[in-house]
Amino acid sequence: MARQREQYGRFYEGDFGLSALAGELAATAGTLDEALSLQLASEVAAACEGEGAIELGVDVRCLLHSALPDAVIRTAWLAATHGRFDPAECGSGVRGWLRRLAESRPERRREPASGDWLPRPGIAEKELRDAVVAEIRASAGPLGRAVVDSDRTDLPPGEVAESLEAVARGADGDLALRLFLRVLKVYGVPVGKEQYDRLMALDTALGWPGPLVYDGLDVRWPPIDAARRDASGDFGFSALTSWFEGGWQEGSAGDRVRQAAAADDSAQAQGSAAALLLADVHRLLGSSLRAETITVVWLSASGRGYNIDHLGIDARDWLRLIEDVCEERLRDVAPQYRPTEPPVRTDLRDAVLRALQEATPLLADVDISPHWDAIAGPSALAAVAEVVTDADCDLGFRLLLRLLAVAAPSLTHGQYCHFQALGRRFGYGEDHIIEGLEHLIREDRRK
Incomplete structure (x- = not known):
């Protein structure tokens, strides 16, 4: 049958x-x-x-x-x-x-459920x-x-x-x-x-x-490798910011980081999420970025979900707490792993900086967390640009994608396709751009 x-x-x-x-x-x-x-x-x-x-x-x-x-x-x-x-x-x-x-x-x-938008597999x-x-x-x-x-x-x-x-x-x-x-x-x-x-x-x-x-x-599973891009969606420090977006109420901030560090994608070996997050944190800690810049990046990309500035937490101390959590996770599930930082991608730095420039009009009049101690869109973009030039353009691009997801400006289909193409050059998973930005495409440009 x-x-x-x-x-x-x-x-x-x-x-x-x-x-x-x-x-x-x-x-x-x-x-x-x-x-x-x-x-x-x-x-x-x-x-x-x-x-x-x-x-x-x-x-x-x-x-x-x-x-x-x-x-x-x-x-x-x-x-x-x-x-x-x-x-x-x-x-x-x-x-x-x-x-x-x-x-x-x-x-x-079965009859299709009322309002069901998921097509049957073909x-x-x-x-x-x-x-x-x-x-x-x-x-x-x-x-x-x-x-x-x-x-x-x-x-x-x-x-x-x-x-x-x-x-x-x-x-x-x-x-x-x-x-x-x-x-x-x-x-x-x-x-x-x-x-x-x-x-x-x-x-x-x-x-x-x-x-x-x-x-x-x-x-x-092959050995954990922070240079691999097996996850279908976001990963590392940029993904961590999404865990704090909105009204999270599940335990302490440390508990929330532990959840994110243990959230291995089904395509990854156990410990990969922690290793990727740890690599990003090491990039930031080893950079010349000022603590104030890292604070703006964190608050903007998380939509002020965890206000380290109001709590008097220095941004580098926050990164060290994340580092400790990741190392604890790796000791538990991958004790043989020895953290190594992937080579810095310099070949796409100019492409990411151009993407930031193209995003400037989108965030020019946008305030992140507009109802409470807002962060101006241009200030957030400037902080991300420093991450691109002083730390890592891969992380910087992922943080740009997070800013767009948080600020939710309308995108043309061409803008969306440009971000998607750049994401493919970085080796991001197929859902990375889709989950963050697809819903921002203007309806009139989808037709």
Whole structure:
């Protein structure tokens, strides 16, 4: 049957459908029988106020209506459950068990939610199937070795990958990918960073919740490198300012910095957020910038979310507190990491200074925090310009983007595209400019 794709992240926080049932069966202690498998299936179906029944029913019917031999379905299922439940041992065999799963889940489709602006994922089935088969083949060798070493299943190692490929080709690419991920997790098969990025790209294309891929997956992360730009959005000191924007009320300022330092992107190794923040702080502390300039930069980019000037906190003391938090985080999650500052980007300094000049008219008459001890837009831009010339143009450009996000001037489509192009030259993630500035484009220029 054809699958109607959804933005599954709206409904689920993790796995769903038959792959979620496989996970429940693999994690259940004690003896498993058909009755317990059907009970667990009912719990998976009840997820999200009963929405889970839709995906479970679609998965089951994809297998039932396929021409796949029962032996292929059995092998893929045994691998996904780590040998915990064999549907072939049920009285009516694999397809009989699937029919009983389907009987209590009538086929139905979701209607678009009122006012829903998220389009349904549009990835073509053939494109998906080819991509899933490629990932299965990429892991076939280590998966086969993990099967041989396992004491939980007695399966010919090569048949696991072959069966998963057959599910992708002959039943459904979405289900095959989720079963493949389940197999990688239960057998502890390591996944390299490049393959992980491809799997996360498929996750995005399918509208899945991110944890479906990364929860429980053994990713072999490369060493932390503050020069890498893996995060999809903002990072470092500029990202920290956004954590303080508005009426934050969650604990102390130190607690807030700890949250930001621990906010690793799903594309980053643990500790990367702290390492990137620490690199920016070291740049600022090692520069010739006056404390007053750093204070203006902080207050402007955070929208006066944390008023270090009113609290009598010297800007460099504030940076040292951030430094301490980052070092504490790195000691906890990446004790082998030794901070190294990436080379200063000088090739784009003039381009950033031109961007600042182009932004001057946008902020000429703008006051940041206009209702309380306002900071004039030109003063904020002048402080950021000093960061560009005296510290780091990469950080300076990110702080310019933060100023624009805080001040919220209208942008032409051309201005937005210019910022986006410069962000790409710095290697920023695809969401960095979109999240901060896209909503500022004038409506009449979008058409």
